Amino acid sequence: DIVMTQSPDSLAVSLGERATVNCKSSQSVLYSSSNKNYLAWYQQKPGQPPKLLIYWASTRESGVPDRFSGSGSGTDFTLTISNLQAEDVAVYYCQQYYSTPPTFGQGTKLDFK
Amino acid sequence: QLQLQESGPGLVKPSETLSLTCTVSGVSLSTSNNHYWGWIRQPPGKGLEWIGSIYYSGTTHYNPSLKSRVTISVDTSKNHFSLRLSSVTAADTAVYYCARHHPQSSSSGWSQGWFDPWGQGTLVTVSS
Numbered sequence: 001d002i003v004m005t006q007s008p009d010s011l012a013v014s015l016g017e018r019a020t021v022n023c024k025s026s027q028s029v030l031y032s033s034s035n036k037n038y039l040a041w042y043q044q045k046p047g048q049p050p051k052l053l054i055y056w057a058s059t060r061e062s063g064v065p066d067r068f069s070g071s072g073s074g075t076d077f078t079l080t081i082s083n084l085q086a087e088d089v090a091v092y093y094c095q096q097y098y099s100t101p102p103t104f105g106q107g108t109k110l111d112f113k
Numbered sequence: 114q115l116q117l118q119e120s121g122p123g124l125v126k127p128s129e130t131l132s133l134t135c136t137v138s139g140v141s142l143s144t145s146n147n148h149y150w151g152w153i154r155q156p157p158g159k160g161l162e163w164i165g166s167i168y169y170s171g172t173t174h175y176n177p178s179l180k181s182r183v184t185i186s187v188d189t190s191k192n193h194f195s196l197r198l199s200s201v202t203a204a205d206t207a208v209y210y211c212a213r214h215h216p217q218s219s220s221s222g223w224s225q226g227w228f229d230p231w232g233q234g235t236l237v238t239v240s241s
Contacts, residue, residue: 002194040227101176102225104161
């Protein structure tokens with residue numbers, strides 16, 4: 001299985017500032033034939049299911065604010081939340097879908113400073 | 114609008130079989146030939162674990178870590194799919210989510226893709 005490791009486990013950011021969540025895979029999730037990275041990001045708020053934010057490492061799901069952006073390639077990826085809003089407090093997960101079984105990072109809890 | 118809703122017992126005894134159903138509304142499973150449908154679980158306060166998926170034709174994929182205990186089936190006439198997990202222990206206590214999968218071509222054939230949307234989830238506790 002591909003192991004996904006996120007850092008940090010938690011972070012506190014001030015309103016209006018930028019938050020950065022990192023995700024590292026134990027092997028590359030870049031499919032050379034398509035030149036696509038098989039990586040998604042989710043947001044989970046308390047008592048709710050995860051919500052898809054980004055797929056193909058950088059493609060925002062419809063309706064997701066443009067302050068959420070994804071970047072990276074191969075084994076190292078980043079979710080950036082610019083201009084942090086109150087509703088962004090949540091746990092964020094990365095997920096690889098390069099191989100079966102799909103696997104998730106352990107989650108990064110984002111809170112206000 | 115596509116919606117998924119999990120249902121089933123919230124309490125299961127150790128060694129017994131956990132059974133859940135995911136009812137899909139807003140789309141017909143029998144014509145959903147671009148998606149898989151599957152299950153993901155989350156132990157209380159912990160991370161996410163993919164359990165398995167099914168195609169409308171009945172083709173299944175399972176997490177090797179659970180494969181010996183898992184069965185996923187589909188009933189297109191009722192527009193729902195189901196999960197059975199046998200010989201449960203306390204370690205199987207979790208919120209169980211159903212979700213639509215977006216499979217993608219990959220180096221090993223087809224990957225499970227990303228998951229969207231998800232059901233609200235149902236907590237299943239394994240306890241005597």
